[in-house]
Structure formats: structure tokens, C-alpha cells
Amino acid sequence: MSVIIREIQTKNILTKSDLPVGDRSLNPYVGCEHACKYCYACFMNRFTGHTEPWGTYVDVKMWKPLLHTERYAGEEIFLGSVTDPYQPCEERYRRTRAALEELAGSGAKISIATKSDLVMRDMDILKRFSDARVSWSINTLDEDLKNDMDNAVSIERRFAAMKAFHDAGIRTTCFISPIFPGLTDVERIIERARDKCNLIWLEDLNLRGAFKPVIMRYIAEKHPELLPLYRDIYDRKIRAYWQWLDGEIGAYAEREGLEYMTAVDNIERPFDAPPVIVNFFYHGEIKKSAKKRKNLA
Numbered sequence: 001m002s003v004i005i006r007e008i009q010t011k012n013i014l015t016k017s018d019l020p021v022g023d024r025s026l027n028p029y030v031g032c033e034h035a036c037k038y039c040y041a042c043f044m045n046r047f048t049g050h051t052e053p054w055g056t057y058v059d060v061k062m063w064k065p066l067l068h069t070e071r072y073a074g075e076e077i078f079l080g081s082v083t084d085p086y087q088p089c090e091e092r093y094r095r096t097r098a099a100l101e102e103l104a105g106s107g108a109k110i111s112i113a114t115k116s117d118l119v120m121r122d123m124d125i126l127k128r129f130s131d132a133r134v135s136w137s138i139n140t141l142d143e144d145l146k147n148d149m150d151n152a153v154s155i156e157r158r159f160a161a162m163k164a165f166h167d168a169g170i171r172t173t174c175f176i177s178p179i180f181p182g183l184t185d186v187e188r189i190i191e192r193a194r195d196k197c198n199l200i201w202l203e204d205l206n207l208r209g210a211f212k213p214v215i216m217r218y219i220a221e222k223h224p225e226l227l228p229l230y231r232d233i234y235d236r237k238i239r240a241y242w243q244w245l246d247g248e249i250g251a252y253a254e255r256e257g258l259e260y261m262t263a264v265d266n267i268e269r270p271f272d273a274p275p276v277i278v279n280f281f282y283h284g285e286i287k288k289s290a291k292k293r294k295n296l297a
């Protein structure tokens with residue numbers, strides 16, 4: 001599928017964020033070539049005037065270099081809340097790298113979410129931040145399912161990048177998201193990731209967006225045996241599956257001596273400690289309580 005790429009001028013590249021993982025968000029692009037079928041960021045179409053399907057356009061943001069960046073010292077800046085900062089066009093446009101170069105030395109903390117290994121190109125600059133963290137979304141070990149769902153690099157390339165960063169002493173997260181009921185084998189993914197990451201973040205598949213019919217159709221065609229479960233979860237709002245999975249992961253964590261928590265605070269541990277598993281199910285509710293905690297802090 002061809003992607004329409006154009007440059008746009010923008011004034012504000014950094015925006016205040018109510019995400020539990022950052023004080024500000026920075027998205028060097030609008031749109032995303034990875035075109036994940038479950039991408040909640042497709043709501044951006046409403047705000048940008050794009051009528052093309054999500055995944056078929058990218059606006060490359062051009063901005064004047066950030067000045068007085070010391071004002072962000074101590075803040076956490078999250079790259080990639082509504083786009084992938086390392087999607088293929090970053091190789092040519094280098095806007096993510098430009099943002100990192102402008103922020104280096106500011107004292108800001110950097111957190112990056114990606115499905116790409118292009119981030120390895122920028123390891124040199126990420127080492128200049130005292131507390132950088134890079135997370136890779138991995139919700140299956142099955143490359144066919146991955147290929148059905150997104151246009152990003154293979155799962156194996158994501159693990160290889162995670163290992164390279166971890167070996168280099170940079171904090172990494174395995175973001176097991178979105179968890180597809182009946183398809184995502186959380187324990188097997190944790191087994192693959194646990195020696196390469198500091199944090200394992202779990203998020204349930206949320207089907208509130210325009211992509212709900214797309215995913216339901218996919219399940220009906222490829223996994224019809226799971227359709228009753230999906231109808232229970234996404235039409236009838238029954239939470240039993242997530243409660244069961246929560247119990248399973250809790251029991252696994254206990255067996256393996258791993259910490260498992262449902263809150264989003266106090267998750268930092270020494271670099272060499274085993275990874276902490278964070279349950280971010282029902283994240284709409286958790287986001288609200290995290291915001292409350294942030295406002296109280």
C-alpha cells in the first residue's frame with residue numbers, strides 16, 4: 001500500500017500530557033506507516049482533516065529548533081503517543097533524531113515507544129540522557145498474526161533491538177499490548193523478554209474505536225472459535241476473561257519470583273533487578289487515578 005508523505009510546519013512540538021508515562025508528549029509525525037489494525041491513534045483523522053485511511057498518510061512535522069530546553073529538566077517526555085517515532089520515513093526525515101538532539105543536555109527524561117529497530121541508530125544520542133527508556137510493543141510471537149495486524153518490523157527484530165539496548169545499559173520495556181484474548185500468550189512473551197528488559201507492561205485490547213468492526217471481522221474469519229469470547233468482552237462488557245488472566249499472570253509471577261502490580265507508581269528498580277510486571281488492564285480507569293495522583297503530587 002502506498003503512503004502519502006508531506007511536510008507540514010508546526011509551532012508546538014511538545015504538548016502537556018495526562019498519560020501516566022509522561023509529563024509531555026512529542027510526536028514528530030502525524031499518521032503512521034505501521035498501520036496497525038487496532039491503532040487507537042486513528043482518532044487523529046478527526047483533528048487533522050485527513051480523509052485517507054489510517055496508515056496511508058504521514059505528515060512530517062517541521063519546527064524551529066527548541067530553545068531554552070532546560071525548562072524541561074526533570075520532566076518526562078514521551079515520544080510516540082499517537083505515532084511511531086521510528087516508522088520507516090524517520091530514516092529519511094530524521095525528525096525524531098532532530099528532537100532528541102535539541103533536548104539532549106536539557107535534563108529531561110526521555111521515554112520512547114516503538115515497534116521498530118530503527119531506534120538503534122539513535123542509541124548514541126539516547127545515551128546522553130540520564131534516564132532514557134525505550135519500549136517495544138510485542139503482543140504475539142506468531143509472525144503471521146503480527147503481519148496480519150501491522151506493517152512494522154518482525155517480532156524477532158524487536159527483541160534483538162531490546163536486547164541491544166539492555167546490553168548497552170539503557171532501560172527497556174516490553175509492552176505486551178494490545179493483548180488479544182485467546183491469542184496473545186502473555187507468559188511466553190514474558191519468558192522471551194525477561195532477560196532483556198526492566199519493565200513488562202500489560203495492556204488489554206480495547207475495542208472502542210472505529211476499528212472494532214475490523215477486528216471483530218478478523219476474529220470471525222480467522223478464529224471463529226473465539227468469536228463468542230470476543231462478543232462477551234466487547235459487546236456484553238463482561239470482564240471475566242481479564243480477571244482470569246490477571247489471576248494467571250499473578251500466579252506465574254509468584255512462581256517465578258517476579259513483582260506483579262496493578263498500580264503505575266513505584267515501578268523503578270535497580271537496572272539489574274528482574275523486570276517488574278505492570279498490569280494496565282482497564283487503562284481508562286487507571287489513567288484517571290494516575291492523573292489524580294499526579295495532580296496531588
Ligand code: SF4
Pocket residue numbers: 032033034035036038039040041081082083084115150152
Ligand atoms: S505503531 Fe503505534 S501509532 Fe503506529 S499504527 Fe501502530 S499502534 Fe498506531
